[in-house]
Amino acid sequence: MQPAESVNYIPEQAEILDTKNFTENEKFFRIRLKSEKCLGHIPGQFVELSIPGIGEAPISLCSSPTEKDFFEVCIRKTGNVTNAIHKLKTGDTIGIRGPFGNGFPVERLTQKNIIIVGGGLGVVPLRSLINYISDNRLDYKNIYLLFGTKTPGSLLFYDEFVKKADKHTTYMNIVDYPDKGWTGRVGVITTLIPEVDINFREAYSVIVGPPIMYKFVIRELVSYGMPKEHIFLSLERRMKCGLGKCGHCQMHNLFTCQDGPVFDYAQLENIKGAI
């Protein structure tokens, strides 16, 4: 006799279809459930990836749900689980639980101008949204992609985004430390915002990046008149279950794994330590 719902904690087996080394520390994986079921996620949701004997790590989905035969993730090496995942090759097996979390508000963004701001690895979950928008392009208005990274080399998915860009998509990037060949912008990401020429009061924004970035980007957007309720951000917290149980991801009454990871700024404004 076993609890029927134990599936909550029990990973499903999945096969790695393809991998790509993006940088020394960031590796890309295309994965399919062995059951061949479609994962059925919303952009901005995450999965728990599992390596038996090592453990689990929460990882954002970076492919659009319009891709039904597989899903993709991009993983930075930071410790035990992420190191073990990096060792996996095409054809290897990995455990999956999820998808978890609320995801980006794709419905609320329809027929809006959207400013998408990504810092560092934040571009990874944003890619699922960007690809989703481009697959449903007529449902959205002008898109502004603003990306900031430390160095030109850590700019992920650059070619892909540029290839997809249309007349109504503006792509801008900026780096902290230029290298020899770099002819683009240098500086902090907030300096890109004044270049966006739209009615901020009606526009929406989706931001993902390191904690330090949020404060400055939000301040800038608000100063141009964007309502706090229109500013969405995805938070990272320690997570052990994804089910609203283990308590690690709790801030005030919110469980980041279930109520988030995507919140609007009005929800977080008065939560000390949230951003």
Added chain:
Amino acid sequence: MKYKIIKINDFKSRLRLLLSNYEFWGVTEKVKVPTTGPKFSFERINDIENISWDYDFTILPPKKILFPPVQTLMKYRENEYIPPQKQYPELDKNIIIFGVHSYDIVALNILDICFLAENADPYYKQKRDKTILIGIEHKPNEYNFSKDMQTHQIEKGFDLFLYKINDDYIIAVGSEKGKIILDELEVKEEASIDQVFALNDKRYADAEAIPYKMKMTNHELPNILSNSENNKMWEEINEKCFSCGSCNLVCPTCYCFDVRDNPDIDLKTGFRKRYWDGCMLREFAIVAGGENFRPNARHRLMHRFFRKGWYLKEKLGGKLACVGCGRCSQTCKAEINILDCFNKLKEEYNATCRIS
């Protein structure tokens, strides 16, 4: 509510009947401490003689029975994950937790909401569905403020509740499961209306005899806490706290856990288990890159106290997560007393309100 009545001695001798058919947990003397008196613990009971009928509180709350300190979630073999066939040895037996105080019953009702209301936790549910709670009365010890938290006397949440009146137990029957136990024990006599009224008078008098310890009602607590952010008390206890997490372990409504893999020596098979964890421990909220969202004891104490007296109110349908058992205050080596802290915040709140 139905009430049955039975002579105390008869009840005790019949209770034996339950030992072999149930996984029977009761309170027993764990260690004798000459200076402070014995310490008590919920343990498996094999002999009715070992039950302590009159204890002040147990070191660990009965959550340890339904949510054990270490619990196997699954076995893995290569890439296969196998749900546990057996969570505990006598899977088919129902569990009786006997002699639970009212505040601990409320705490278990709170864990029920946390574990079962959404995304039901299969491991907790499996045990909880088989569990019968039998409550007994208690007198609050010096740390206990259950009266203030309105958990000192309860009218629901148990299967049976025993009240002592002279030589009799009057037993409140809280559920069908409870009724079945009384049938098994052949406790048939219904308490008369006079007996139940006499019991209610006695309960009222018992409650009256206990002083209030909190300088506000529990309903005021969320507001006091939400206005306390800049209070200097947090700095004072920040200095004292060792971040040892003992207060988390003993709290009947702390249920955070960590998940870790335990490989066998062949490295191919092993078990994924969950372990009690505590938000007071330094590394509890660290994420990749080393960012710690609650870096100081101060942040962690605020998180814990606010979780107990404010944050979970909505989730718990208006109740607060602290049941006033006083275990955390009693166990804290730094002598941080949660009741004193609540009171201090209330005093300062009053003081600032007077000024402004």
